Amino acid sequence: MPASATLSVSGICMAHDTSRSAHRDIPAAQSARNLAANVFHVLERAFDRVFGVAQNPLRQLGALGFYLFWIVSVSGIYVYALFDTSIDGAFRSIETLMIEQPFAGGLMRSLHRYASDAFALVIALHLVRELSYGRFSGFRWFSWVSGVPLIWLGLAAGIGGYWLVWDTLAQVVAIAMSEWLGWLPGFGDVIVRNFLVQATLTDRLFSLLVFLHIGIPLLLLLGMWVHIQRISDPMTLPRRNLGANLLGVLLVLCIGVPALSQAPADLARVPAELPLDWFYLFALPLLYRTSPGELWLLLALATMTLVLLPWMSGGRRPAPAQVDLANCNGCSRCVADCPYGAVVMQPRSDGRNHPREAVVVTDLCASCGICAGACPSSTPFRSASAFVTGIDMPQWNVSMLRDRLDQALTGLQGLSGSVVFACECGADASVLAQPGVAVLRLPCIGMLPPSFVEYALRSGADTVLVGACAEGDCEFKSGEELMRARLKGEREPHLRANVSRERLRIVSSVDPRELERALGELRSVSNGFESAHSSIRSRRGRVPGRSNA
């Protein structure tokens, strides 16, 4: 029996090793995704070092999207209050705003522009990140598919904003957009006629544009709300420092380079050269390089590909969690901990003397195993024969976990050994395996019932290291946070108070070197206390803590 064992429970984690993912992509797409995932990894590590993990913007892009949306809204309301919704007034009112209120007005207008640009950038990164980490299929299909309309709405809102200034850029954008829409059957080549001569422009049309520029962002907000419905505790605001710094940087940009209008629109002329906001108007050059029909085709294909992606990759879904009523007492801890709202409590169906029982909504289940880690029946100090808990994963259950732990503890015999429980999606903990160090990897660290830590320490391990995903960026949303709270005793099921915290360490990082460092420290401390555990007891059969019920 080797003194160390790297035991991998599953291959569920997609984010941190796309080659292991369950997807069956086209090879070229797969390798492009791998490349992108690797680029993100490198960047994230670098950003971790600079910002700290919790403040790392790359780990909260969706939350930054929400935050920027609010900045855009507030600055937009300010500008709108002083905006004149008429053809003649629009351009003038914005110029007046800049002149009469160079500070507040100018700042708000520039902020409205730059925060919108930042919004587009952040959302583009959010999309590419989720894509490259393979987070679009399986139970995530809903988040993915509901994200797609947000691209259209975001672009529509941004492009619409450029019409309202009614300068030469607005004029070009309005005409290009009408040419493009005019291609659609039923619209016809008449829309563009609204923008060809000054005489045909009406204030009513302008009011309609303003109405759209308010209505579309409201739809976008609604869409954003739908987008996060499947996540039980979505992060919709960035960490405070990051948010404040970002706003500060945007304000500096607004003061340094205020957003300005072009010359007032003049329909008798076209500007030969235009300063484009590439975040929103990238399609304009595309339109004139191709044709309205081709641009429609391109966008339709891109949209379809995105929408169908969850089903194109044909990945097989790992089985959802299963409840074993005989071991469920209806405590609802699994409901409290499930990050996707995939467990609900329902009236008891088996006649046992508990009012309620847990039921898994299989469509929502991510197979993360966090519920198994939350269930009070998941304690390894139970009968050796049939270890079944209240809610568990069919392919990798807590009984298997205990077997592997037992095996690993046997391998540690005679050494002052350490057990490392690590999340598969966090740092690659397998590099830690060596004589005296047994590594057990779980789909999510939240699957680990804290009693397993006590079990390991009482059954021969000197020290236990728990490795989780980066703080606030758990592959399954909350496994890292829950595990910390359980080990601190702040959340049920908690690690019992009499377990020596000196012999335990939890590290949240995707960097294996951090795990190595923590393990080294832990082991050097533990060498200090005389190890009563080096005399190893037999595990199978007569483990001290386990009641042989």
Added chain:
Amino acid sequence: MPDVLRSDVLRYLGQAALYAVFALLIGYFSNSPRYRHLAPDEALLRLSFSHPGKVMAACRERGAAELEKMPANMRQSQDCPRERSPVRVSVELDGAPLYDETFAPAGLQHDGAAAGYRRLPIPAGEHRLRVKFNDDARIAGFNYEHSQTVHPVAGDVVLIDFAADRGGILIQ
């Protein structure tokens, strides 16, 4: 300098640098690089019209026997087909043909206006434009024609429109 302090200073410098990159990225792509919409010596010729062509067939008086057979609420003495003629447009620039196209009337019953839109950059300077319209398919050739010399400078728009109530073809 103690290591911790130095690494903190490095961290803050790193953050400042990354925020600066972010601001530059936003500030730059918010209005650069500039997009060239027309070559420096080009003007833009636009053709845009929306015009209902002539009704294709004249109304026909219904005979008494025919009226008798119709439901009472639909008995109208005239039967007026609603289909309109497509509109054909031909444009010549300095004697060379640019467009010769026919635009179908809108609507499922072809009873709406025909509308067309074309844009084409042309060299700035003096040009002779000759525009012909036909809004009645029963006539061969064209029933409107207009020629005009235009002098667009670079960036000017030359707009060809059609308004029956203002004498037909307009070039402005």
